[in-house]
Amino acid sequence: MRNPQTKHNPAALPHKRLRASLNVLSSRIHDPVNKLWFINRTLKGFDEKSEGLKRLPIVRGIVFHYVALESLGELIWSSNPVAVALPTRPLWVLYRLRHVLLALTIGAISLGGYRLGVVGYDAAQTGADWLFTRLIPTPAMASADVLESYPDREALPPKSVWLVSSEGNEELWSNGLRVDTSFETVGEPRSFFAFPTDGAPPVPLGGNPIGIVYHASQSDMAPLAREFNRDILTTTRELVGWLSRREIYNYMIDRFGLVYRIVSDKGVAVHAGVSIWADDDYYYLNLNKSFIGVAFESQWNAGRDIITEAQVQAALNLTDALRARYGIADANCVPHGLVSVNATRRLIGYHADWAQSFPVGALGLEDKYLVPPASMTAFGFGYDDDLAKRLGGALWPGVAQAEREVDARAKEEAVSPEVLRARLHRRYRENLDLVR
Amino acid sequence: MENVVASGEGRIGLDVGTSKIMSIRQSGNQLKATTEINAFLPLPHSRITENILLQNKVHYYQNNGHFFVYGNNAEKFAGLFNAETRRPMSGGLINPNEPSALILIKTIIQGLLKKSKGKDDLVCYSIPGAPADAPSDLIYHEQLLKGYLTELGYKSKSVNEGQAIVFSELEKENFTGIGISAGGGMCNACLSYLSVPVVSFATSKAGDFIDKSVGSVTGESATRVKMIKEQSLDLASSPKDKVEEALHIYYDEVINTLITTLNKAVAQTSTETFQLDKPIPVVLAGGTAQPKGFRDRIEKALEASNCPVPISEVRLSPNPTQATARGAFIAAVYDS
Numbered sequence: 001m002r003n004p005q006t007k008h009n010p011a012a013l014p015h016k017r018l019r020a021s022l023n024v025l026s027s028r029i030h031d032p033v034n035k036l037w038f039i040n041r042t043l044k045g046f047d048e049k050s051e052g053l054k055r056l057p058i059v060r061g062i063v064f065h066y067v068a069l070e071s072l073g074e075l076i077w078s079s080n081p082v083a084v085a086l087p088t089r090p091l092w093v094l095y096r097l098r099h100v101l102l103a104l105t106i107g108a109i110s111l112g113g114y115r116l117g118v119v120g121y122d123a124a125q126t127g128a129d130w131l132f133t134r135l136i137p138t139p140a141m142a143s144a145d146v147l148e149s150y151p152d153r154e155a156l157p158p159k160s161v162w163l164v165s166s167e168g169n170e171e172l173w174s175n176g177l178r179v180d181t182s183f184e185t186v187g188e189p190r191s192f193f194a195f196p197t198d199g200a201p202p203v204p205l206g207g208n209p210i211g212i213v214y215h216a217s218q219s220d221m222a223p224l225a226r227e228f229n230r231d232i233l234t235t236t237r238e239l240v241g242w243l244s245r246r247e248i249y250n251y252m253i254d255r256f257g258l259v260y261r262i263v264s265d266k267g268v269a270v271h272a273g274v275s276i277w278a279d280d281d282y283y284y285l286n287l288n289k290s291f292i293g294v295a296f297e298s299q300w301n302a303g304r305d306i307i308t309e310a311q312v313q314a315a316l317n318l319t320d321a322l323r324a325r326y327g328i329a330d331a332n333c334v335p336h337g338l339v340s341v342n343a344t345r346r347l348i349g350y351h352a353d354w355a356q357s358f359p360v361g362a363l364g365l366e367d368k369y370l371v372p373p374a375s376m377t378a379f380g381f382g383y384d385d386d387l388a389k390r391l392g393g394a395l396w397p398g399v400a401q402a403e404r405e406v407d408a409r410a411k412e413e414a415v416s417p418e419v420l421r422a423r424l425h426r427r428y429r430e431n432l433d434l435v436r
Numbered sequence: 437m438e439n440v441v442a443s444g445e446g447r448i449g450l451d452v453g454t455s456k457i458m459s460i461r462q463s464g465n466q467l468k469a470t471t472e473i474n475a476f477l478p479l480p481h482s483r484i485t486e487n488i489l490l491q492n493k494v495h496y497y498q499n500n501g502h503f504f505v506y507g508n509n510a511e512k513f514a515g516l517f518n519a520e521t522r523r524p525m526s527g528g529l530i531n532p533n534e535p536s537a538l539i540l541i542k543t544i545i546q547g548l549l550k551k552s553k554g555k556d557d558l559v560c561y562s563i564p565g566a567p568a569d570a571p572s573d574l575i576y577h578e579q580l581l582k583g584y585l586t587e588l589g590y591k592s593k594s595v596n597e598g599q600a601i602v603f604s605e606l607e608k609e610n611f612t613g614i615g616i617s618a619g620g621g622m623c624n625a626c627l628s629y630l631s632v633p634v635v636s637f638a639t640s641k642a643g644d645f646i647d648k649s650v651g652s653v654t655g656e657s658a659t660r661v662k663m664i665k666e667q668s669l670d671l672a673s674s675p676k677d678k679v680e681e682a683l684h685i686y687y688d689e690v691i692n693t694l695i696t697t698l699n700k701a702v703a704q705t706s707t708e709t710f711q712l713d714k715p716i717p718v719v720l721a722g723g724t725a726q727p728k729g730f731r732d733r734i735e736k737a738l739e740a741s742n743c744p745v746p747i748s749e750v751r752l753s754p755n756p757t758q759a760t761a762r763g764a765f766i767a768a769v770y771d772s
Contacts, residue, residue, distance in 0.1 A: 022630060023610050032607040036770045039610065039631050163749050166717065167608050171748075184714035186746055207742055264715045264746045 018046075018064045024182065025068055027168045034075060041071040066102050152361035153316065161324040171261075177317035179251075180260045183244035187267020192289035193434050194282035197378075202434055203282070209250075209265060211284070211291040211332030212322060213272045213339060214315070216300045216353035217243075217252060224255055224308070236297060246270065249293040251318060257310030259318055265326070269293050274350065275339040276381070278374030279331040285428075285435045287339060291332070292322060300353040312362050319363050334368050335360075338396070341375050343432070346425055348375050348399070349387040356391055372402035379431075380406070380424030446554050448590070449765025450545075450561040451600070452581060454525045454621025454644060455723065457541075459548045460761040467765065469758050472507035472544050475521040476536065477514050479503045497543055499536070506540050507547065511659075520659055527640045528564035528622035529577040542584045552589030559590045560768035562597045562760050564622050565638030593771055598626025598636050600763030603770075605719040605753050613717040614747075616694070616734075617760055618724035620644050623694050627702060627716075627745070635705040641693045643724040649689075650682040671729030687733070690724070695737045703744040715748035721759035725752060 022042060029035040045067040164172045169182035191206035219239050222231035236254045243249055244262050250269045252260045263269035271293025277284050284290050294315065296307050322328055337355025341348050349355055360367055375381040376399070388395055410420040444462040451458040458471045479485050481501045489496050489503060494513070497504040505513050514521045524530065524537035524544075531537045549559065561581055566574050578594050585592040595603075601615030601624075611631035617624045620643040626636040646665065647658040654661070656679055664679055675681035718738065720731060735750040753759040 019630065023612075026610040026630070032603065032766050033769045035607060036603065036611065036631055036766065040770075043630065043632065166749060181714055186714060189742075189744075207739075261714075266715075266746050 018061065020182075021065070022068065024169075025072065029075070038071050038075055041074070042068045045071065062102065062105050153364040157320050157364050158324065161321040173317070173321050175317050175320050177259065177314070177321050179318075180258060182260075183240050184261045185244055185247055185263055185267070187247055187250075187263040187269055190266055190268055190289050192284070193431075194284060194290070195431055196282055197278060197280065202431070205290070207266060208326045209290065209292040209322070209328065210326070211277065211279075211287070211328055211334065212319065213275070213277075213287055213291045213293050213334060213336050214354055214358060215249065215271060215293060215295040215336045216298045217249075217295045218300055218353065219297065221255070221297065221299065239297065243295075249295040251292070251294045252297060253294065253311050253314045253318070254297045255308050255311060257308070257314035259314050265292060265322070271295070272336065272339060274341055274343045275336075276341055276373070276375040276379060277332065277334055277339045278378065279329055283374055283378055283431070285431055289435075294318060307359075312359055315359075316363050319365070330366050331371075333360075333363070333365050338368055338371075338373060338398070339375075341381055343428075345384075346379075346381045346421075346428075347387070348373055348381050348383050349390070349395075352387065352390050355387075356394075356396060369396035369398055370401070371398045372405055373398055376402035377405050378424065379428035380421030381428075382421070444765065444769045446557040447765060447768040448549065448557070448559045449600075449761045449763065449768055450549070450559050451597075451761035451764060452525075452541075452545075452561055452563070453619050453722075453760070454523060454528055454642075455619065456757070457544055457548060458758065458761040460758065460765045467762070469761060470548055471757075472548055473511055473521075474525055474541070474544060475510045475523050476504050476506040476540050477510040477517070477519060477521050478536070479505060479513070479517060479519075495547070497539065499539075504536060504540060507544055514659065520657065523644075526621060526644075528619070528624070528638060529573050530580060532573075538580070541581075542587075545581075545584055546588060549585075549588055549590070555589075557590050558768050558771060559585050559592045560595050560764040560771065561585065561592060562600050562764050563594045564597055565624050565626075565636045593767070595764050595767045596626055596633065596636050597622075597624035597638075597760055599628060599633050600760045600767065601719060601721050601753070602626055602628040602631070602633075602763065603766045604759045604763035605721065606717065609717055613719060614698070614745075615763075616698075616718065616720050616722075616725070618642060618690070618694070618720065618722040618730075619760075620723060623690065623722075623724070625694070625698055625701075627705075635701050637697055637701045639690075639693050639697050641690045643722075646683065646686040646690060646724070649686045650679060653682050654679050665727065666723070669727040671727050671733055673729070687727075687730070691730075691733055691737050695734070695741050695743075699741055699743055715746035717748050718750045719753055720750065721753040721756045723757055725756050 022039065025042075026035055026039055029038055042064075046064050049063050049067070158175055161173055161175045161177070164174050166172075166181075169180060171177075171179040171181060173179070189206065190209060191204070193202040194205050194210075195202045217239065220235060222228040222235050224232065232255070240252055240254075240260045240262065243252060247263050247267075248270045250261065250263045250265060250267070250271070252262055254260070268289050269292075270288060272287035272291060275285070275287045277287060277291070296311050296315065298307050298311070319333060323330075323333070335354030335358040337349060337352045340351035342350040356369070358368075360369075373381070383395065383399060406420060407417055410417040413420060444467075447462070449460040453474060455474055456471055457474045458469055460467050460469045462468070479502060481498075481503060485503060489505065492509075494505055494509045495507070497506065510521045522534060524534055524540045526533070530541065563574065563578050563581075582592050582594070597617045597619075598615045601617050602611050602613065605615060606613045606628070612629050614625060614627045622638045622640055623642045624636070624638045627634045643662070643665075644658075647661045650656070650661045651658040661679065661683070665683055669680065669683055671684060671687060675684050718734070720734060725731070731750055731752045738747055738750060755762070
């Protein structure tokens with residue numbers, strides 16, 4: 001077999017953020033040849049700029065957007081004008097003033113020092129993007145009713161869910177799920193150990209996720225009211241951009257039920273930290289590498305997470321799609337508060353978001369609050385008064401069940417529960433060494 | 437394609453494949469595709485044969501006491517004379533063991549393109565990925581085609597076959613993804629980011645390999661195997677007879693070779709110089725990609741292989757046999 005391979009030099013490709021910006025701009029051009037021309041003209045124009053201009057990230061961003069703006073201008077106002085889905089009037093103004101804007105920004109950087117430079121950079125960097133992001137259609141407003149109780153799902157989950165289309169930065173799935181991929185990053189590939197519950201040696205796994213952890217974003221949010229429309233959208237997009245840059249969560253669901261993919265399904269996102277969960281066959285430690293993180297844009301407050309009806313519906317569709325695609329068991333779809341632990345003090349509930357009132361029934365899932373936490377039964381973790389206080393006085397029923405199980409086992413082995421817990425702590429330490 | 441058509445006057449996309457040569461050009465407001473089978477049938481010189489050819493208005497080329505029937509008629513007459521066709525190309529390149537290869541390819545291309553009418557007419561023609569073990573073969577192949585096109589009065593430019601698939605099928609993804617052309621002589625692939633080719637490669641296990649291998653283990657002629665493959669093969673269902681069983685086996689071999697090579701090529705590149713921002717699609721085209729179930733097998737093979745780049749979806753081109761020529765046409769119009 002001939003096994004030829006040609007490696008090209010992708011050096012012409014600019015920095016990741018600038019590539020993302022070019023992607024957004026290109027998506028507005030709906031003709032293959034013109035799109036090809038625009039991309040290549042921008043890449044070539046940027047490549048030809050002096051290396052000195054590209055050394056500083058701030059200047060690099062300005063120069064890149066300047067070149068992109070020039071390319072767009074040529075395309076739109078050429079002798080053979082091209083249809084581009086953009087507001088031509090403001091773009092025309094920006095295009096005509098491009099030299100002035102460039103000079104002002106560079107002047108600001110050189111005269112005003114770093115702070116002014118950053119302001120100039122942000123203005124220039126977002127200048128072209130601003131026009132396009134303004135025009136990206138806002139998702140249809142779902143019901144903004146805030147839910148305090150969630151009716152259980154009545155219908156059975158679909159047998160299969162498949163990707164219907166993937167156009168631009170939006171995916172449409174067969175169950176109605178829409179995913180915005182404009183902030184998506186790849187993430188490190190998944191690779192983790194699963195610890196068999198029967199005590200057999202740990203098994204190295206990787207590739208697909210095996211579970212889902214549900215989070216609350218705990219982020220600042222504008223009030224959910226008509227007069228704050230602009231702030232609501234801005235805050236959300238800023239949040240998603242921030243999460244994307246730090247690769248936090250695989251998905252985030254905003255209050256209108258729009259689902260953003262932040263890190264690819266097969267990529268590791270930061271979300272569960274030090275954590276423990278188990279199904280019938282395996283224990284899983286530190287779930288970032290093995291579980292997908294799904295965050296609701298919401299604030300955990302005094303033991304109660306408040307989310308909207310649209311978020312619940314979107315979470316249901318997303319859960320169905322992920323479970324169908326990766327064969328994720330119901331047992332491994334779990335709220336964050338039930339898996340998060342403090343490894344130093346051997347306490348459960350280090351993060352308590354969704355440690356109560358997560359709408360498991362509405363998502364068609366079994367009640368995870370009844371499951372004794374593996375952190376307690378397998379690794380001897382306990383809890384303190386502070387957790388109960390944070391949850392409004394009562395812990396979930398699985399905790400009491402876990403305590404009963406540990407006591408019964410200690411009796412069986414004729415040791416005190418403290419001695420048994422010390423043994424289980426040792427087991428945790430040994431297993432933890434493998435996942436670090 | 438409205439804008440492409442509007443600006444595509446005097447531009448031609450040419451897919452020079454081992455089994456077929458296809459041109460795409462503008463015709464009014466539409467794109468018009470014309471295909472000739474890239475094969476010929478040598479027939480011994482006789483009065484009867486000549487009469488049959490003349491009566492059927494078949495174009496042929498006469499040399500060394502033989503009639504050479506070429507293009508679409510070659511297969512038709514192969515059936516009639518119970519003979520096997522021969523190929524001017526092999527493994528994606530000009531067949532060095534075929535004495536009549538050069539003149540026949542030239543003749544077929546001439547028949548498809550005709551003489552250029554304008555001095556700026558441009559043909560963008562497809563070439564396979566560079567064979568690492570014999571790079572000079574590709575240079576020879578590329579320059580030879582360029583020479584023929586120049587003789588016909590065209591300016592010309594080559595485009596990698598995998599890249600042509602990207603141009604044709606990944607416009608919505610801003611030309612980011614993996615284009616795979618599974619043809620007769622070769623499978624060509626190209627990973628492209630924002631239209632910039634990052635890595636491209638070719639494997640020589642493709643449609644002809646399947647036909648030949650299945651023919652040799654089942655005792656059927658390669659031509660008949662090809663016919664079964666193109667007309668009734670369903671890779672999604674269990675094989676019904678020994679030919680289908682062999683076809684399933686050799687299709688898997690082609691897929692495994694392709695995916696292994698893809699993973700190896702991408703792994704080497706992505707870690708060194710390139711990092712993707714998000715999962716990318718894979719799009720399949722070419723005659724060998726047509727049987728039902730081929731896409732599913734590729735998808736499963738990719739999933740099982742832990743591909744170093746995350747894949748968002750695997751899809752089949754809506755028009756698998758025209759994708760390369762269409763991509764070459766887009767490249768030709770873009771180059772204007």
